[in-house]
Amino acid sequence: MTSLKSTRKLRALVAGFAATTALAPAAGFAQEAVTQTFVHLATGVPAVLYEPAEKGPKSGVAIMLMHSGGDYLSHVGCTELSQRGYSVLCANNSTSKTGRNSDLDIYQAISEVGKGVDYLRGHEGIEKVVLMGHSGGSGLFSAYQNIAENGVAACQTDALLIKCEGDKVAGLDPADGVMWLDPNYGMSVMALFSLDAGVADEATGMISDPALDPYNPDNGYKADGTTTYPPEFVERFQKAVGARSTRIIETLQHRLELIEAGHGLFADDEPFYVPGGMFVGFNNKLFSEDMSLLGRTAKPWPLIHPDGSVETMIVPTDRVARGSHMRTDEYIDGTMKSTVKRYLGAFAIRTTEDFAYGADFITGVDWHSSITTPIGNAEGITVPMLSMGMTAGWEYISAEMIYEHAASEDKSIAFVEGATHVYTPCAPCEETPGEFGDTVKTLFDHVDGWLGAQGRFL
Structure with missing residues (x-):
């Protein structure tokens, strides 16, 4: 449990930044009876509409949830928000839900998000639509909102690795607000972070350099959860990741030229796989093992404690090491499987020679080269925005980065102490049982307060 002690020490070190506001614990809410209605938005695009049985002022505000690849028909946000009086549409897009x-x-x-927004606009009693992006949903929804607010020009810039086909995403209806509740850095950035830096031959996962293996004890890995990688290894690993990513992009761009010239393996697209490139889970991410990496915010922000008090401070992580192993030699769980055009569109992003990440920063990423980065998309979004991070998750600093880039005049940020990426209390992170309280309630009480603030949507 050394990492837990380190976290508490970090809290003490940053206490000088803190300004504490004593607040009463969040008031309990009377749970609304909720009805559920299946909705068929399009072929392969199912949804469930959660509505309070008795309509009130809040029910005119509809929240939409969808993930880039996950099954969100019964996400915790569906019930928590509908029980607080809001209408909630939880939808799946047409992608595979296996994660593999x-x-x-x-x-x-993105066009399928539009089907959901259009449905809500036409549903009786709905007056406002707010997108709730969790994890990969933040990349999808931020891309939607950026294009909806700024037109197809937003996905046809020269900075993008591949431009959109305008007819697919023309005429999208912007939402009235957006919420990023433990967003990630974007599908493309998560794929970048997940690359095995040691792959020597892109045709196979059987050859990888042990000197670049983050799970090799010789490189600083400790199976007991106390890993702190030597700075030399971190720098060498990150440089190798950036270099491999650049090589992959160059290969993709070459294949795209051949496809467009009629010399590809197929006329429309072709298969593409990346050994040691699966971005789901903890594969090859240094910060999933070393808590000093992406382990605190760069600036002081409101941190919501379990008792409801809010402390403005540099927010340290509460997460613990995940413990994993190299999966590069596995096709099913270790290899990214896509196509040339789809990988360029969703999973590739440019880096520069100074690509790196440390305790509270990421450098050398071209946020505008991928449409799936909420950090880049936030610069084109102007509607009211709420950005929240869960301190026991390993993506929580993205909430700060999105907030800093957001063009919205009405924008808010907060962090929930001890909440995991899926909003539940992190039991392995606790020093005492129940230390973090009911983090799901803490989160959605705060969301309710933001959504229900007079003059924003009501």
Whole structure:
């Protein structure tokens, strides 16, 4: 439990930044009776509409949830928000939900978000629509909102590795607000972070350099959860990741030229796989093992404690090491499987020679080269925005980065102490049982307060 002690020490070190506001614990809410209605938005695009049985002022505000590749028909946000009086549409796009197949067509998925927004706009009693992006949903929804607010020009810039086909995403209806509740850095950035830096031959996962293996004890890995990688290894690993990513992009661009010239393996697209490139889970991410990496915010922000008090401070992580192993030699769980166009559209992003990440920063990433980065998309989004991070998750600093890039004049940020990426209390992170309280309630009480603030949507 050394990492837990280190976290508490970090809290003490940053206490000088803190300004504490004593607040009463969040008031309990009377759970609304909720009805559920199946909705068929399009072929392969199912949804469930959660509505309070008795309509009130909040029910005119509809929240939409969808993930880039996950099954969100029964996400915790569906029940928590509908029980607080809101209408909630929880939908799936048409991608595979196994997590092992990366068949995401980002622009098709964006158009399917539009089906949900259109449905809500036409549903009786709905006056406002707010998108709730969790994890990979933040990349999908931020891309949707950026294009909806700024037109197809937003996905046809020269900075993008591949431009959209305008007819797929033309005429999208912007939502009235957006919420990023433990967003990730974007599907493309998560794929970048997940690359095995040591792959020597892109045709096979059987050859990888042990000197670049993050699970090799010789490189600083400790199976007991106390890993702190030597700075030399971190720098060498990150440089190798950036270099491999650049090589992959160059290969993709060459294949795209051949396809467009009629000399590809197929006329429309062709298969593409990346050994040691699966971005689901903890594969090859240094910060899933070393808590000093991406382990605190760069600036002081509101941290919501279990008792409801809010402390403005540099927010340290509460997460613990995940413990994993190299999966590069596995096709099913270790290899990213996509196509040339789909990988360029959703999973590739440019880096520069200074690509690196440390305790509270990421450098050398071209946020505008991928449409799936909420950090880049936030610069084109102007509607009211709420950005929240869960301190026991390993993506929580993205909430700060999105907030800093957001063009919205009405924008808010907060962090929930001890909450995991799926919003539940992190039991392995606790020093005492129940230390973090009911983090799901803490989160959605805060969301309710933001959504229900007079003059924003009501």
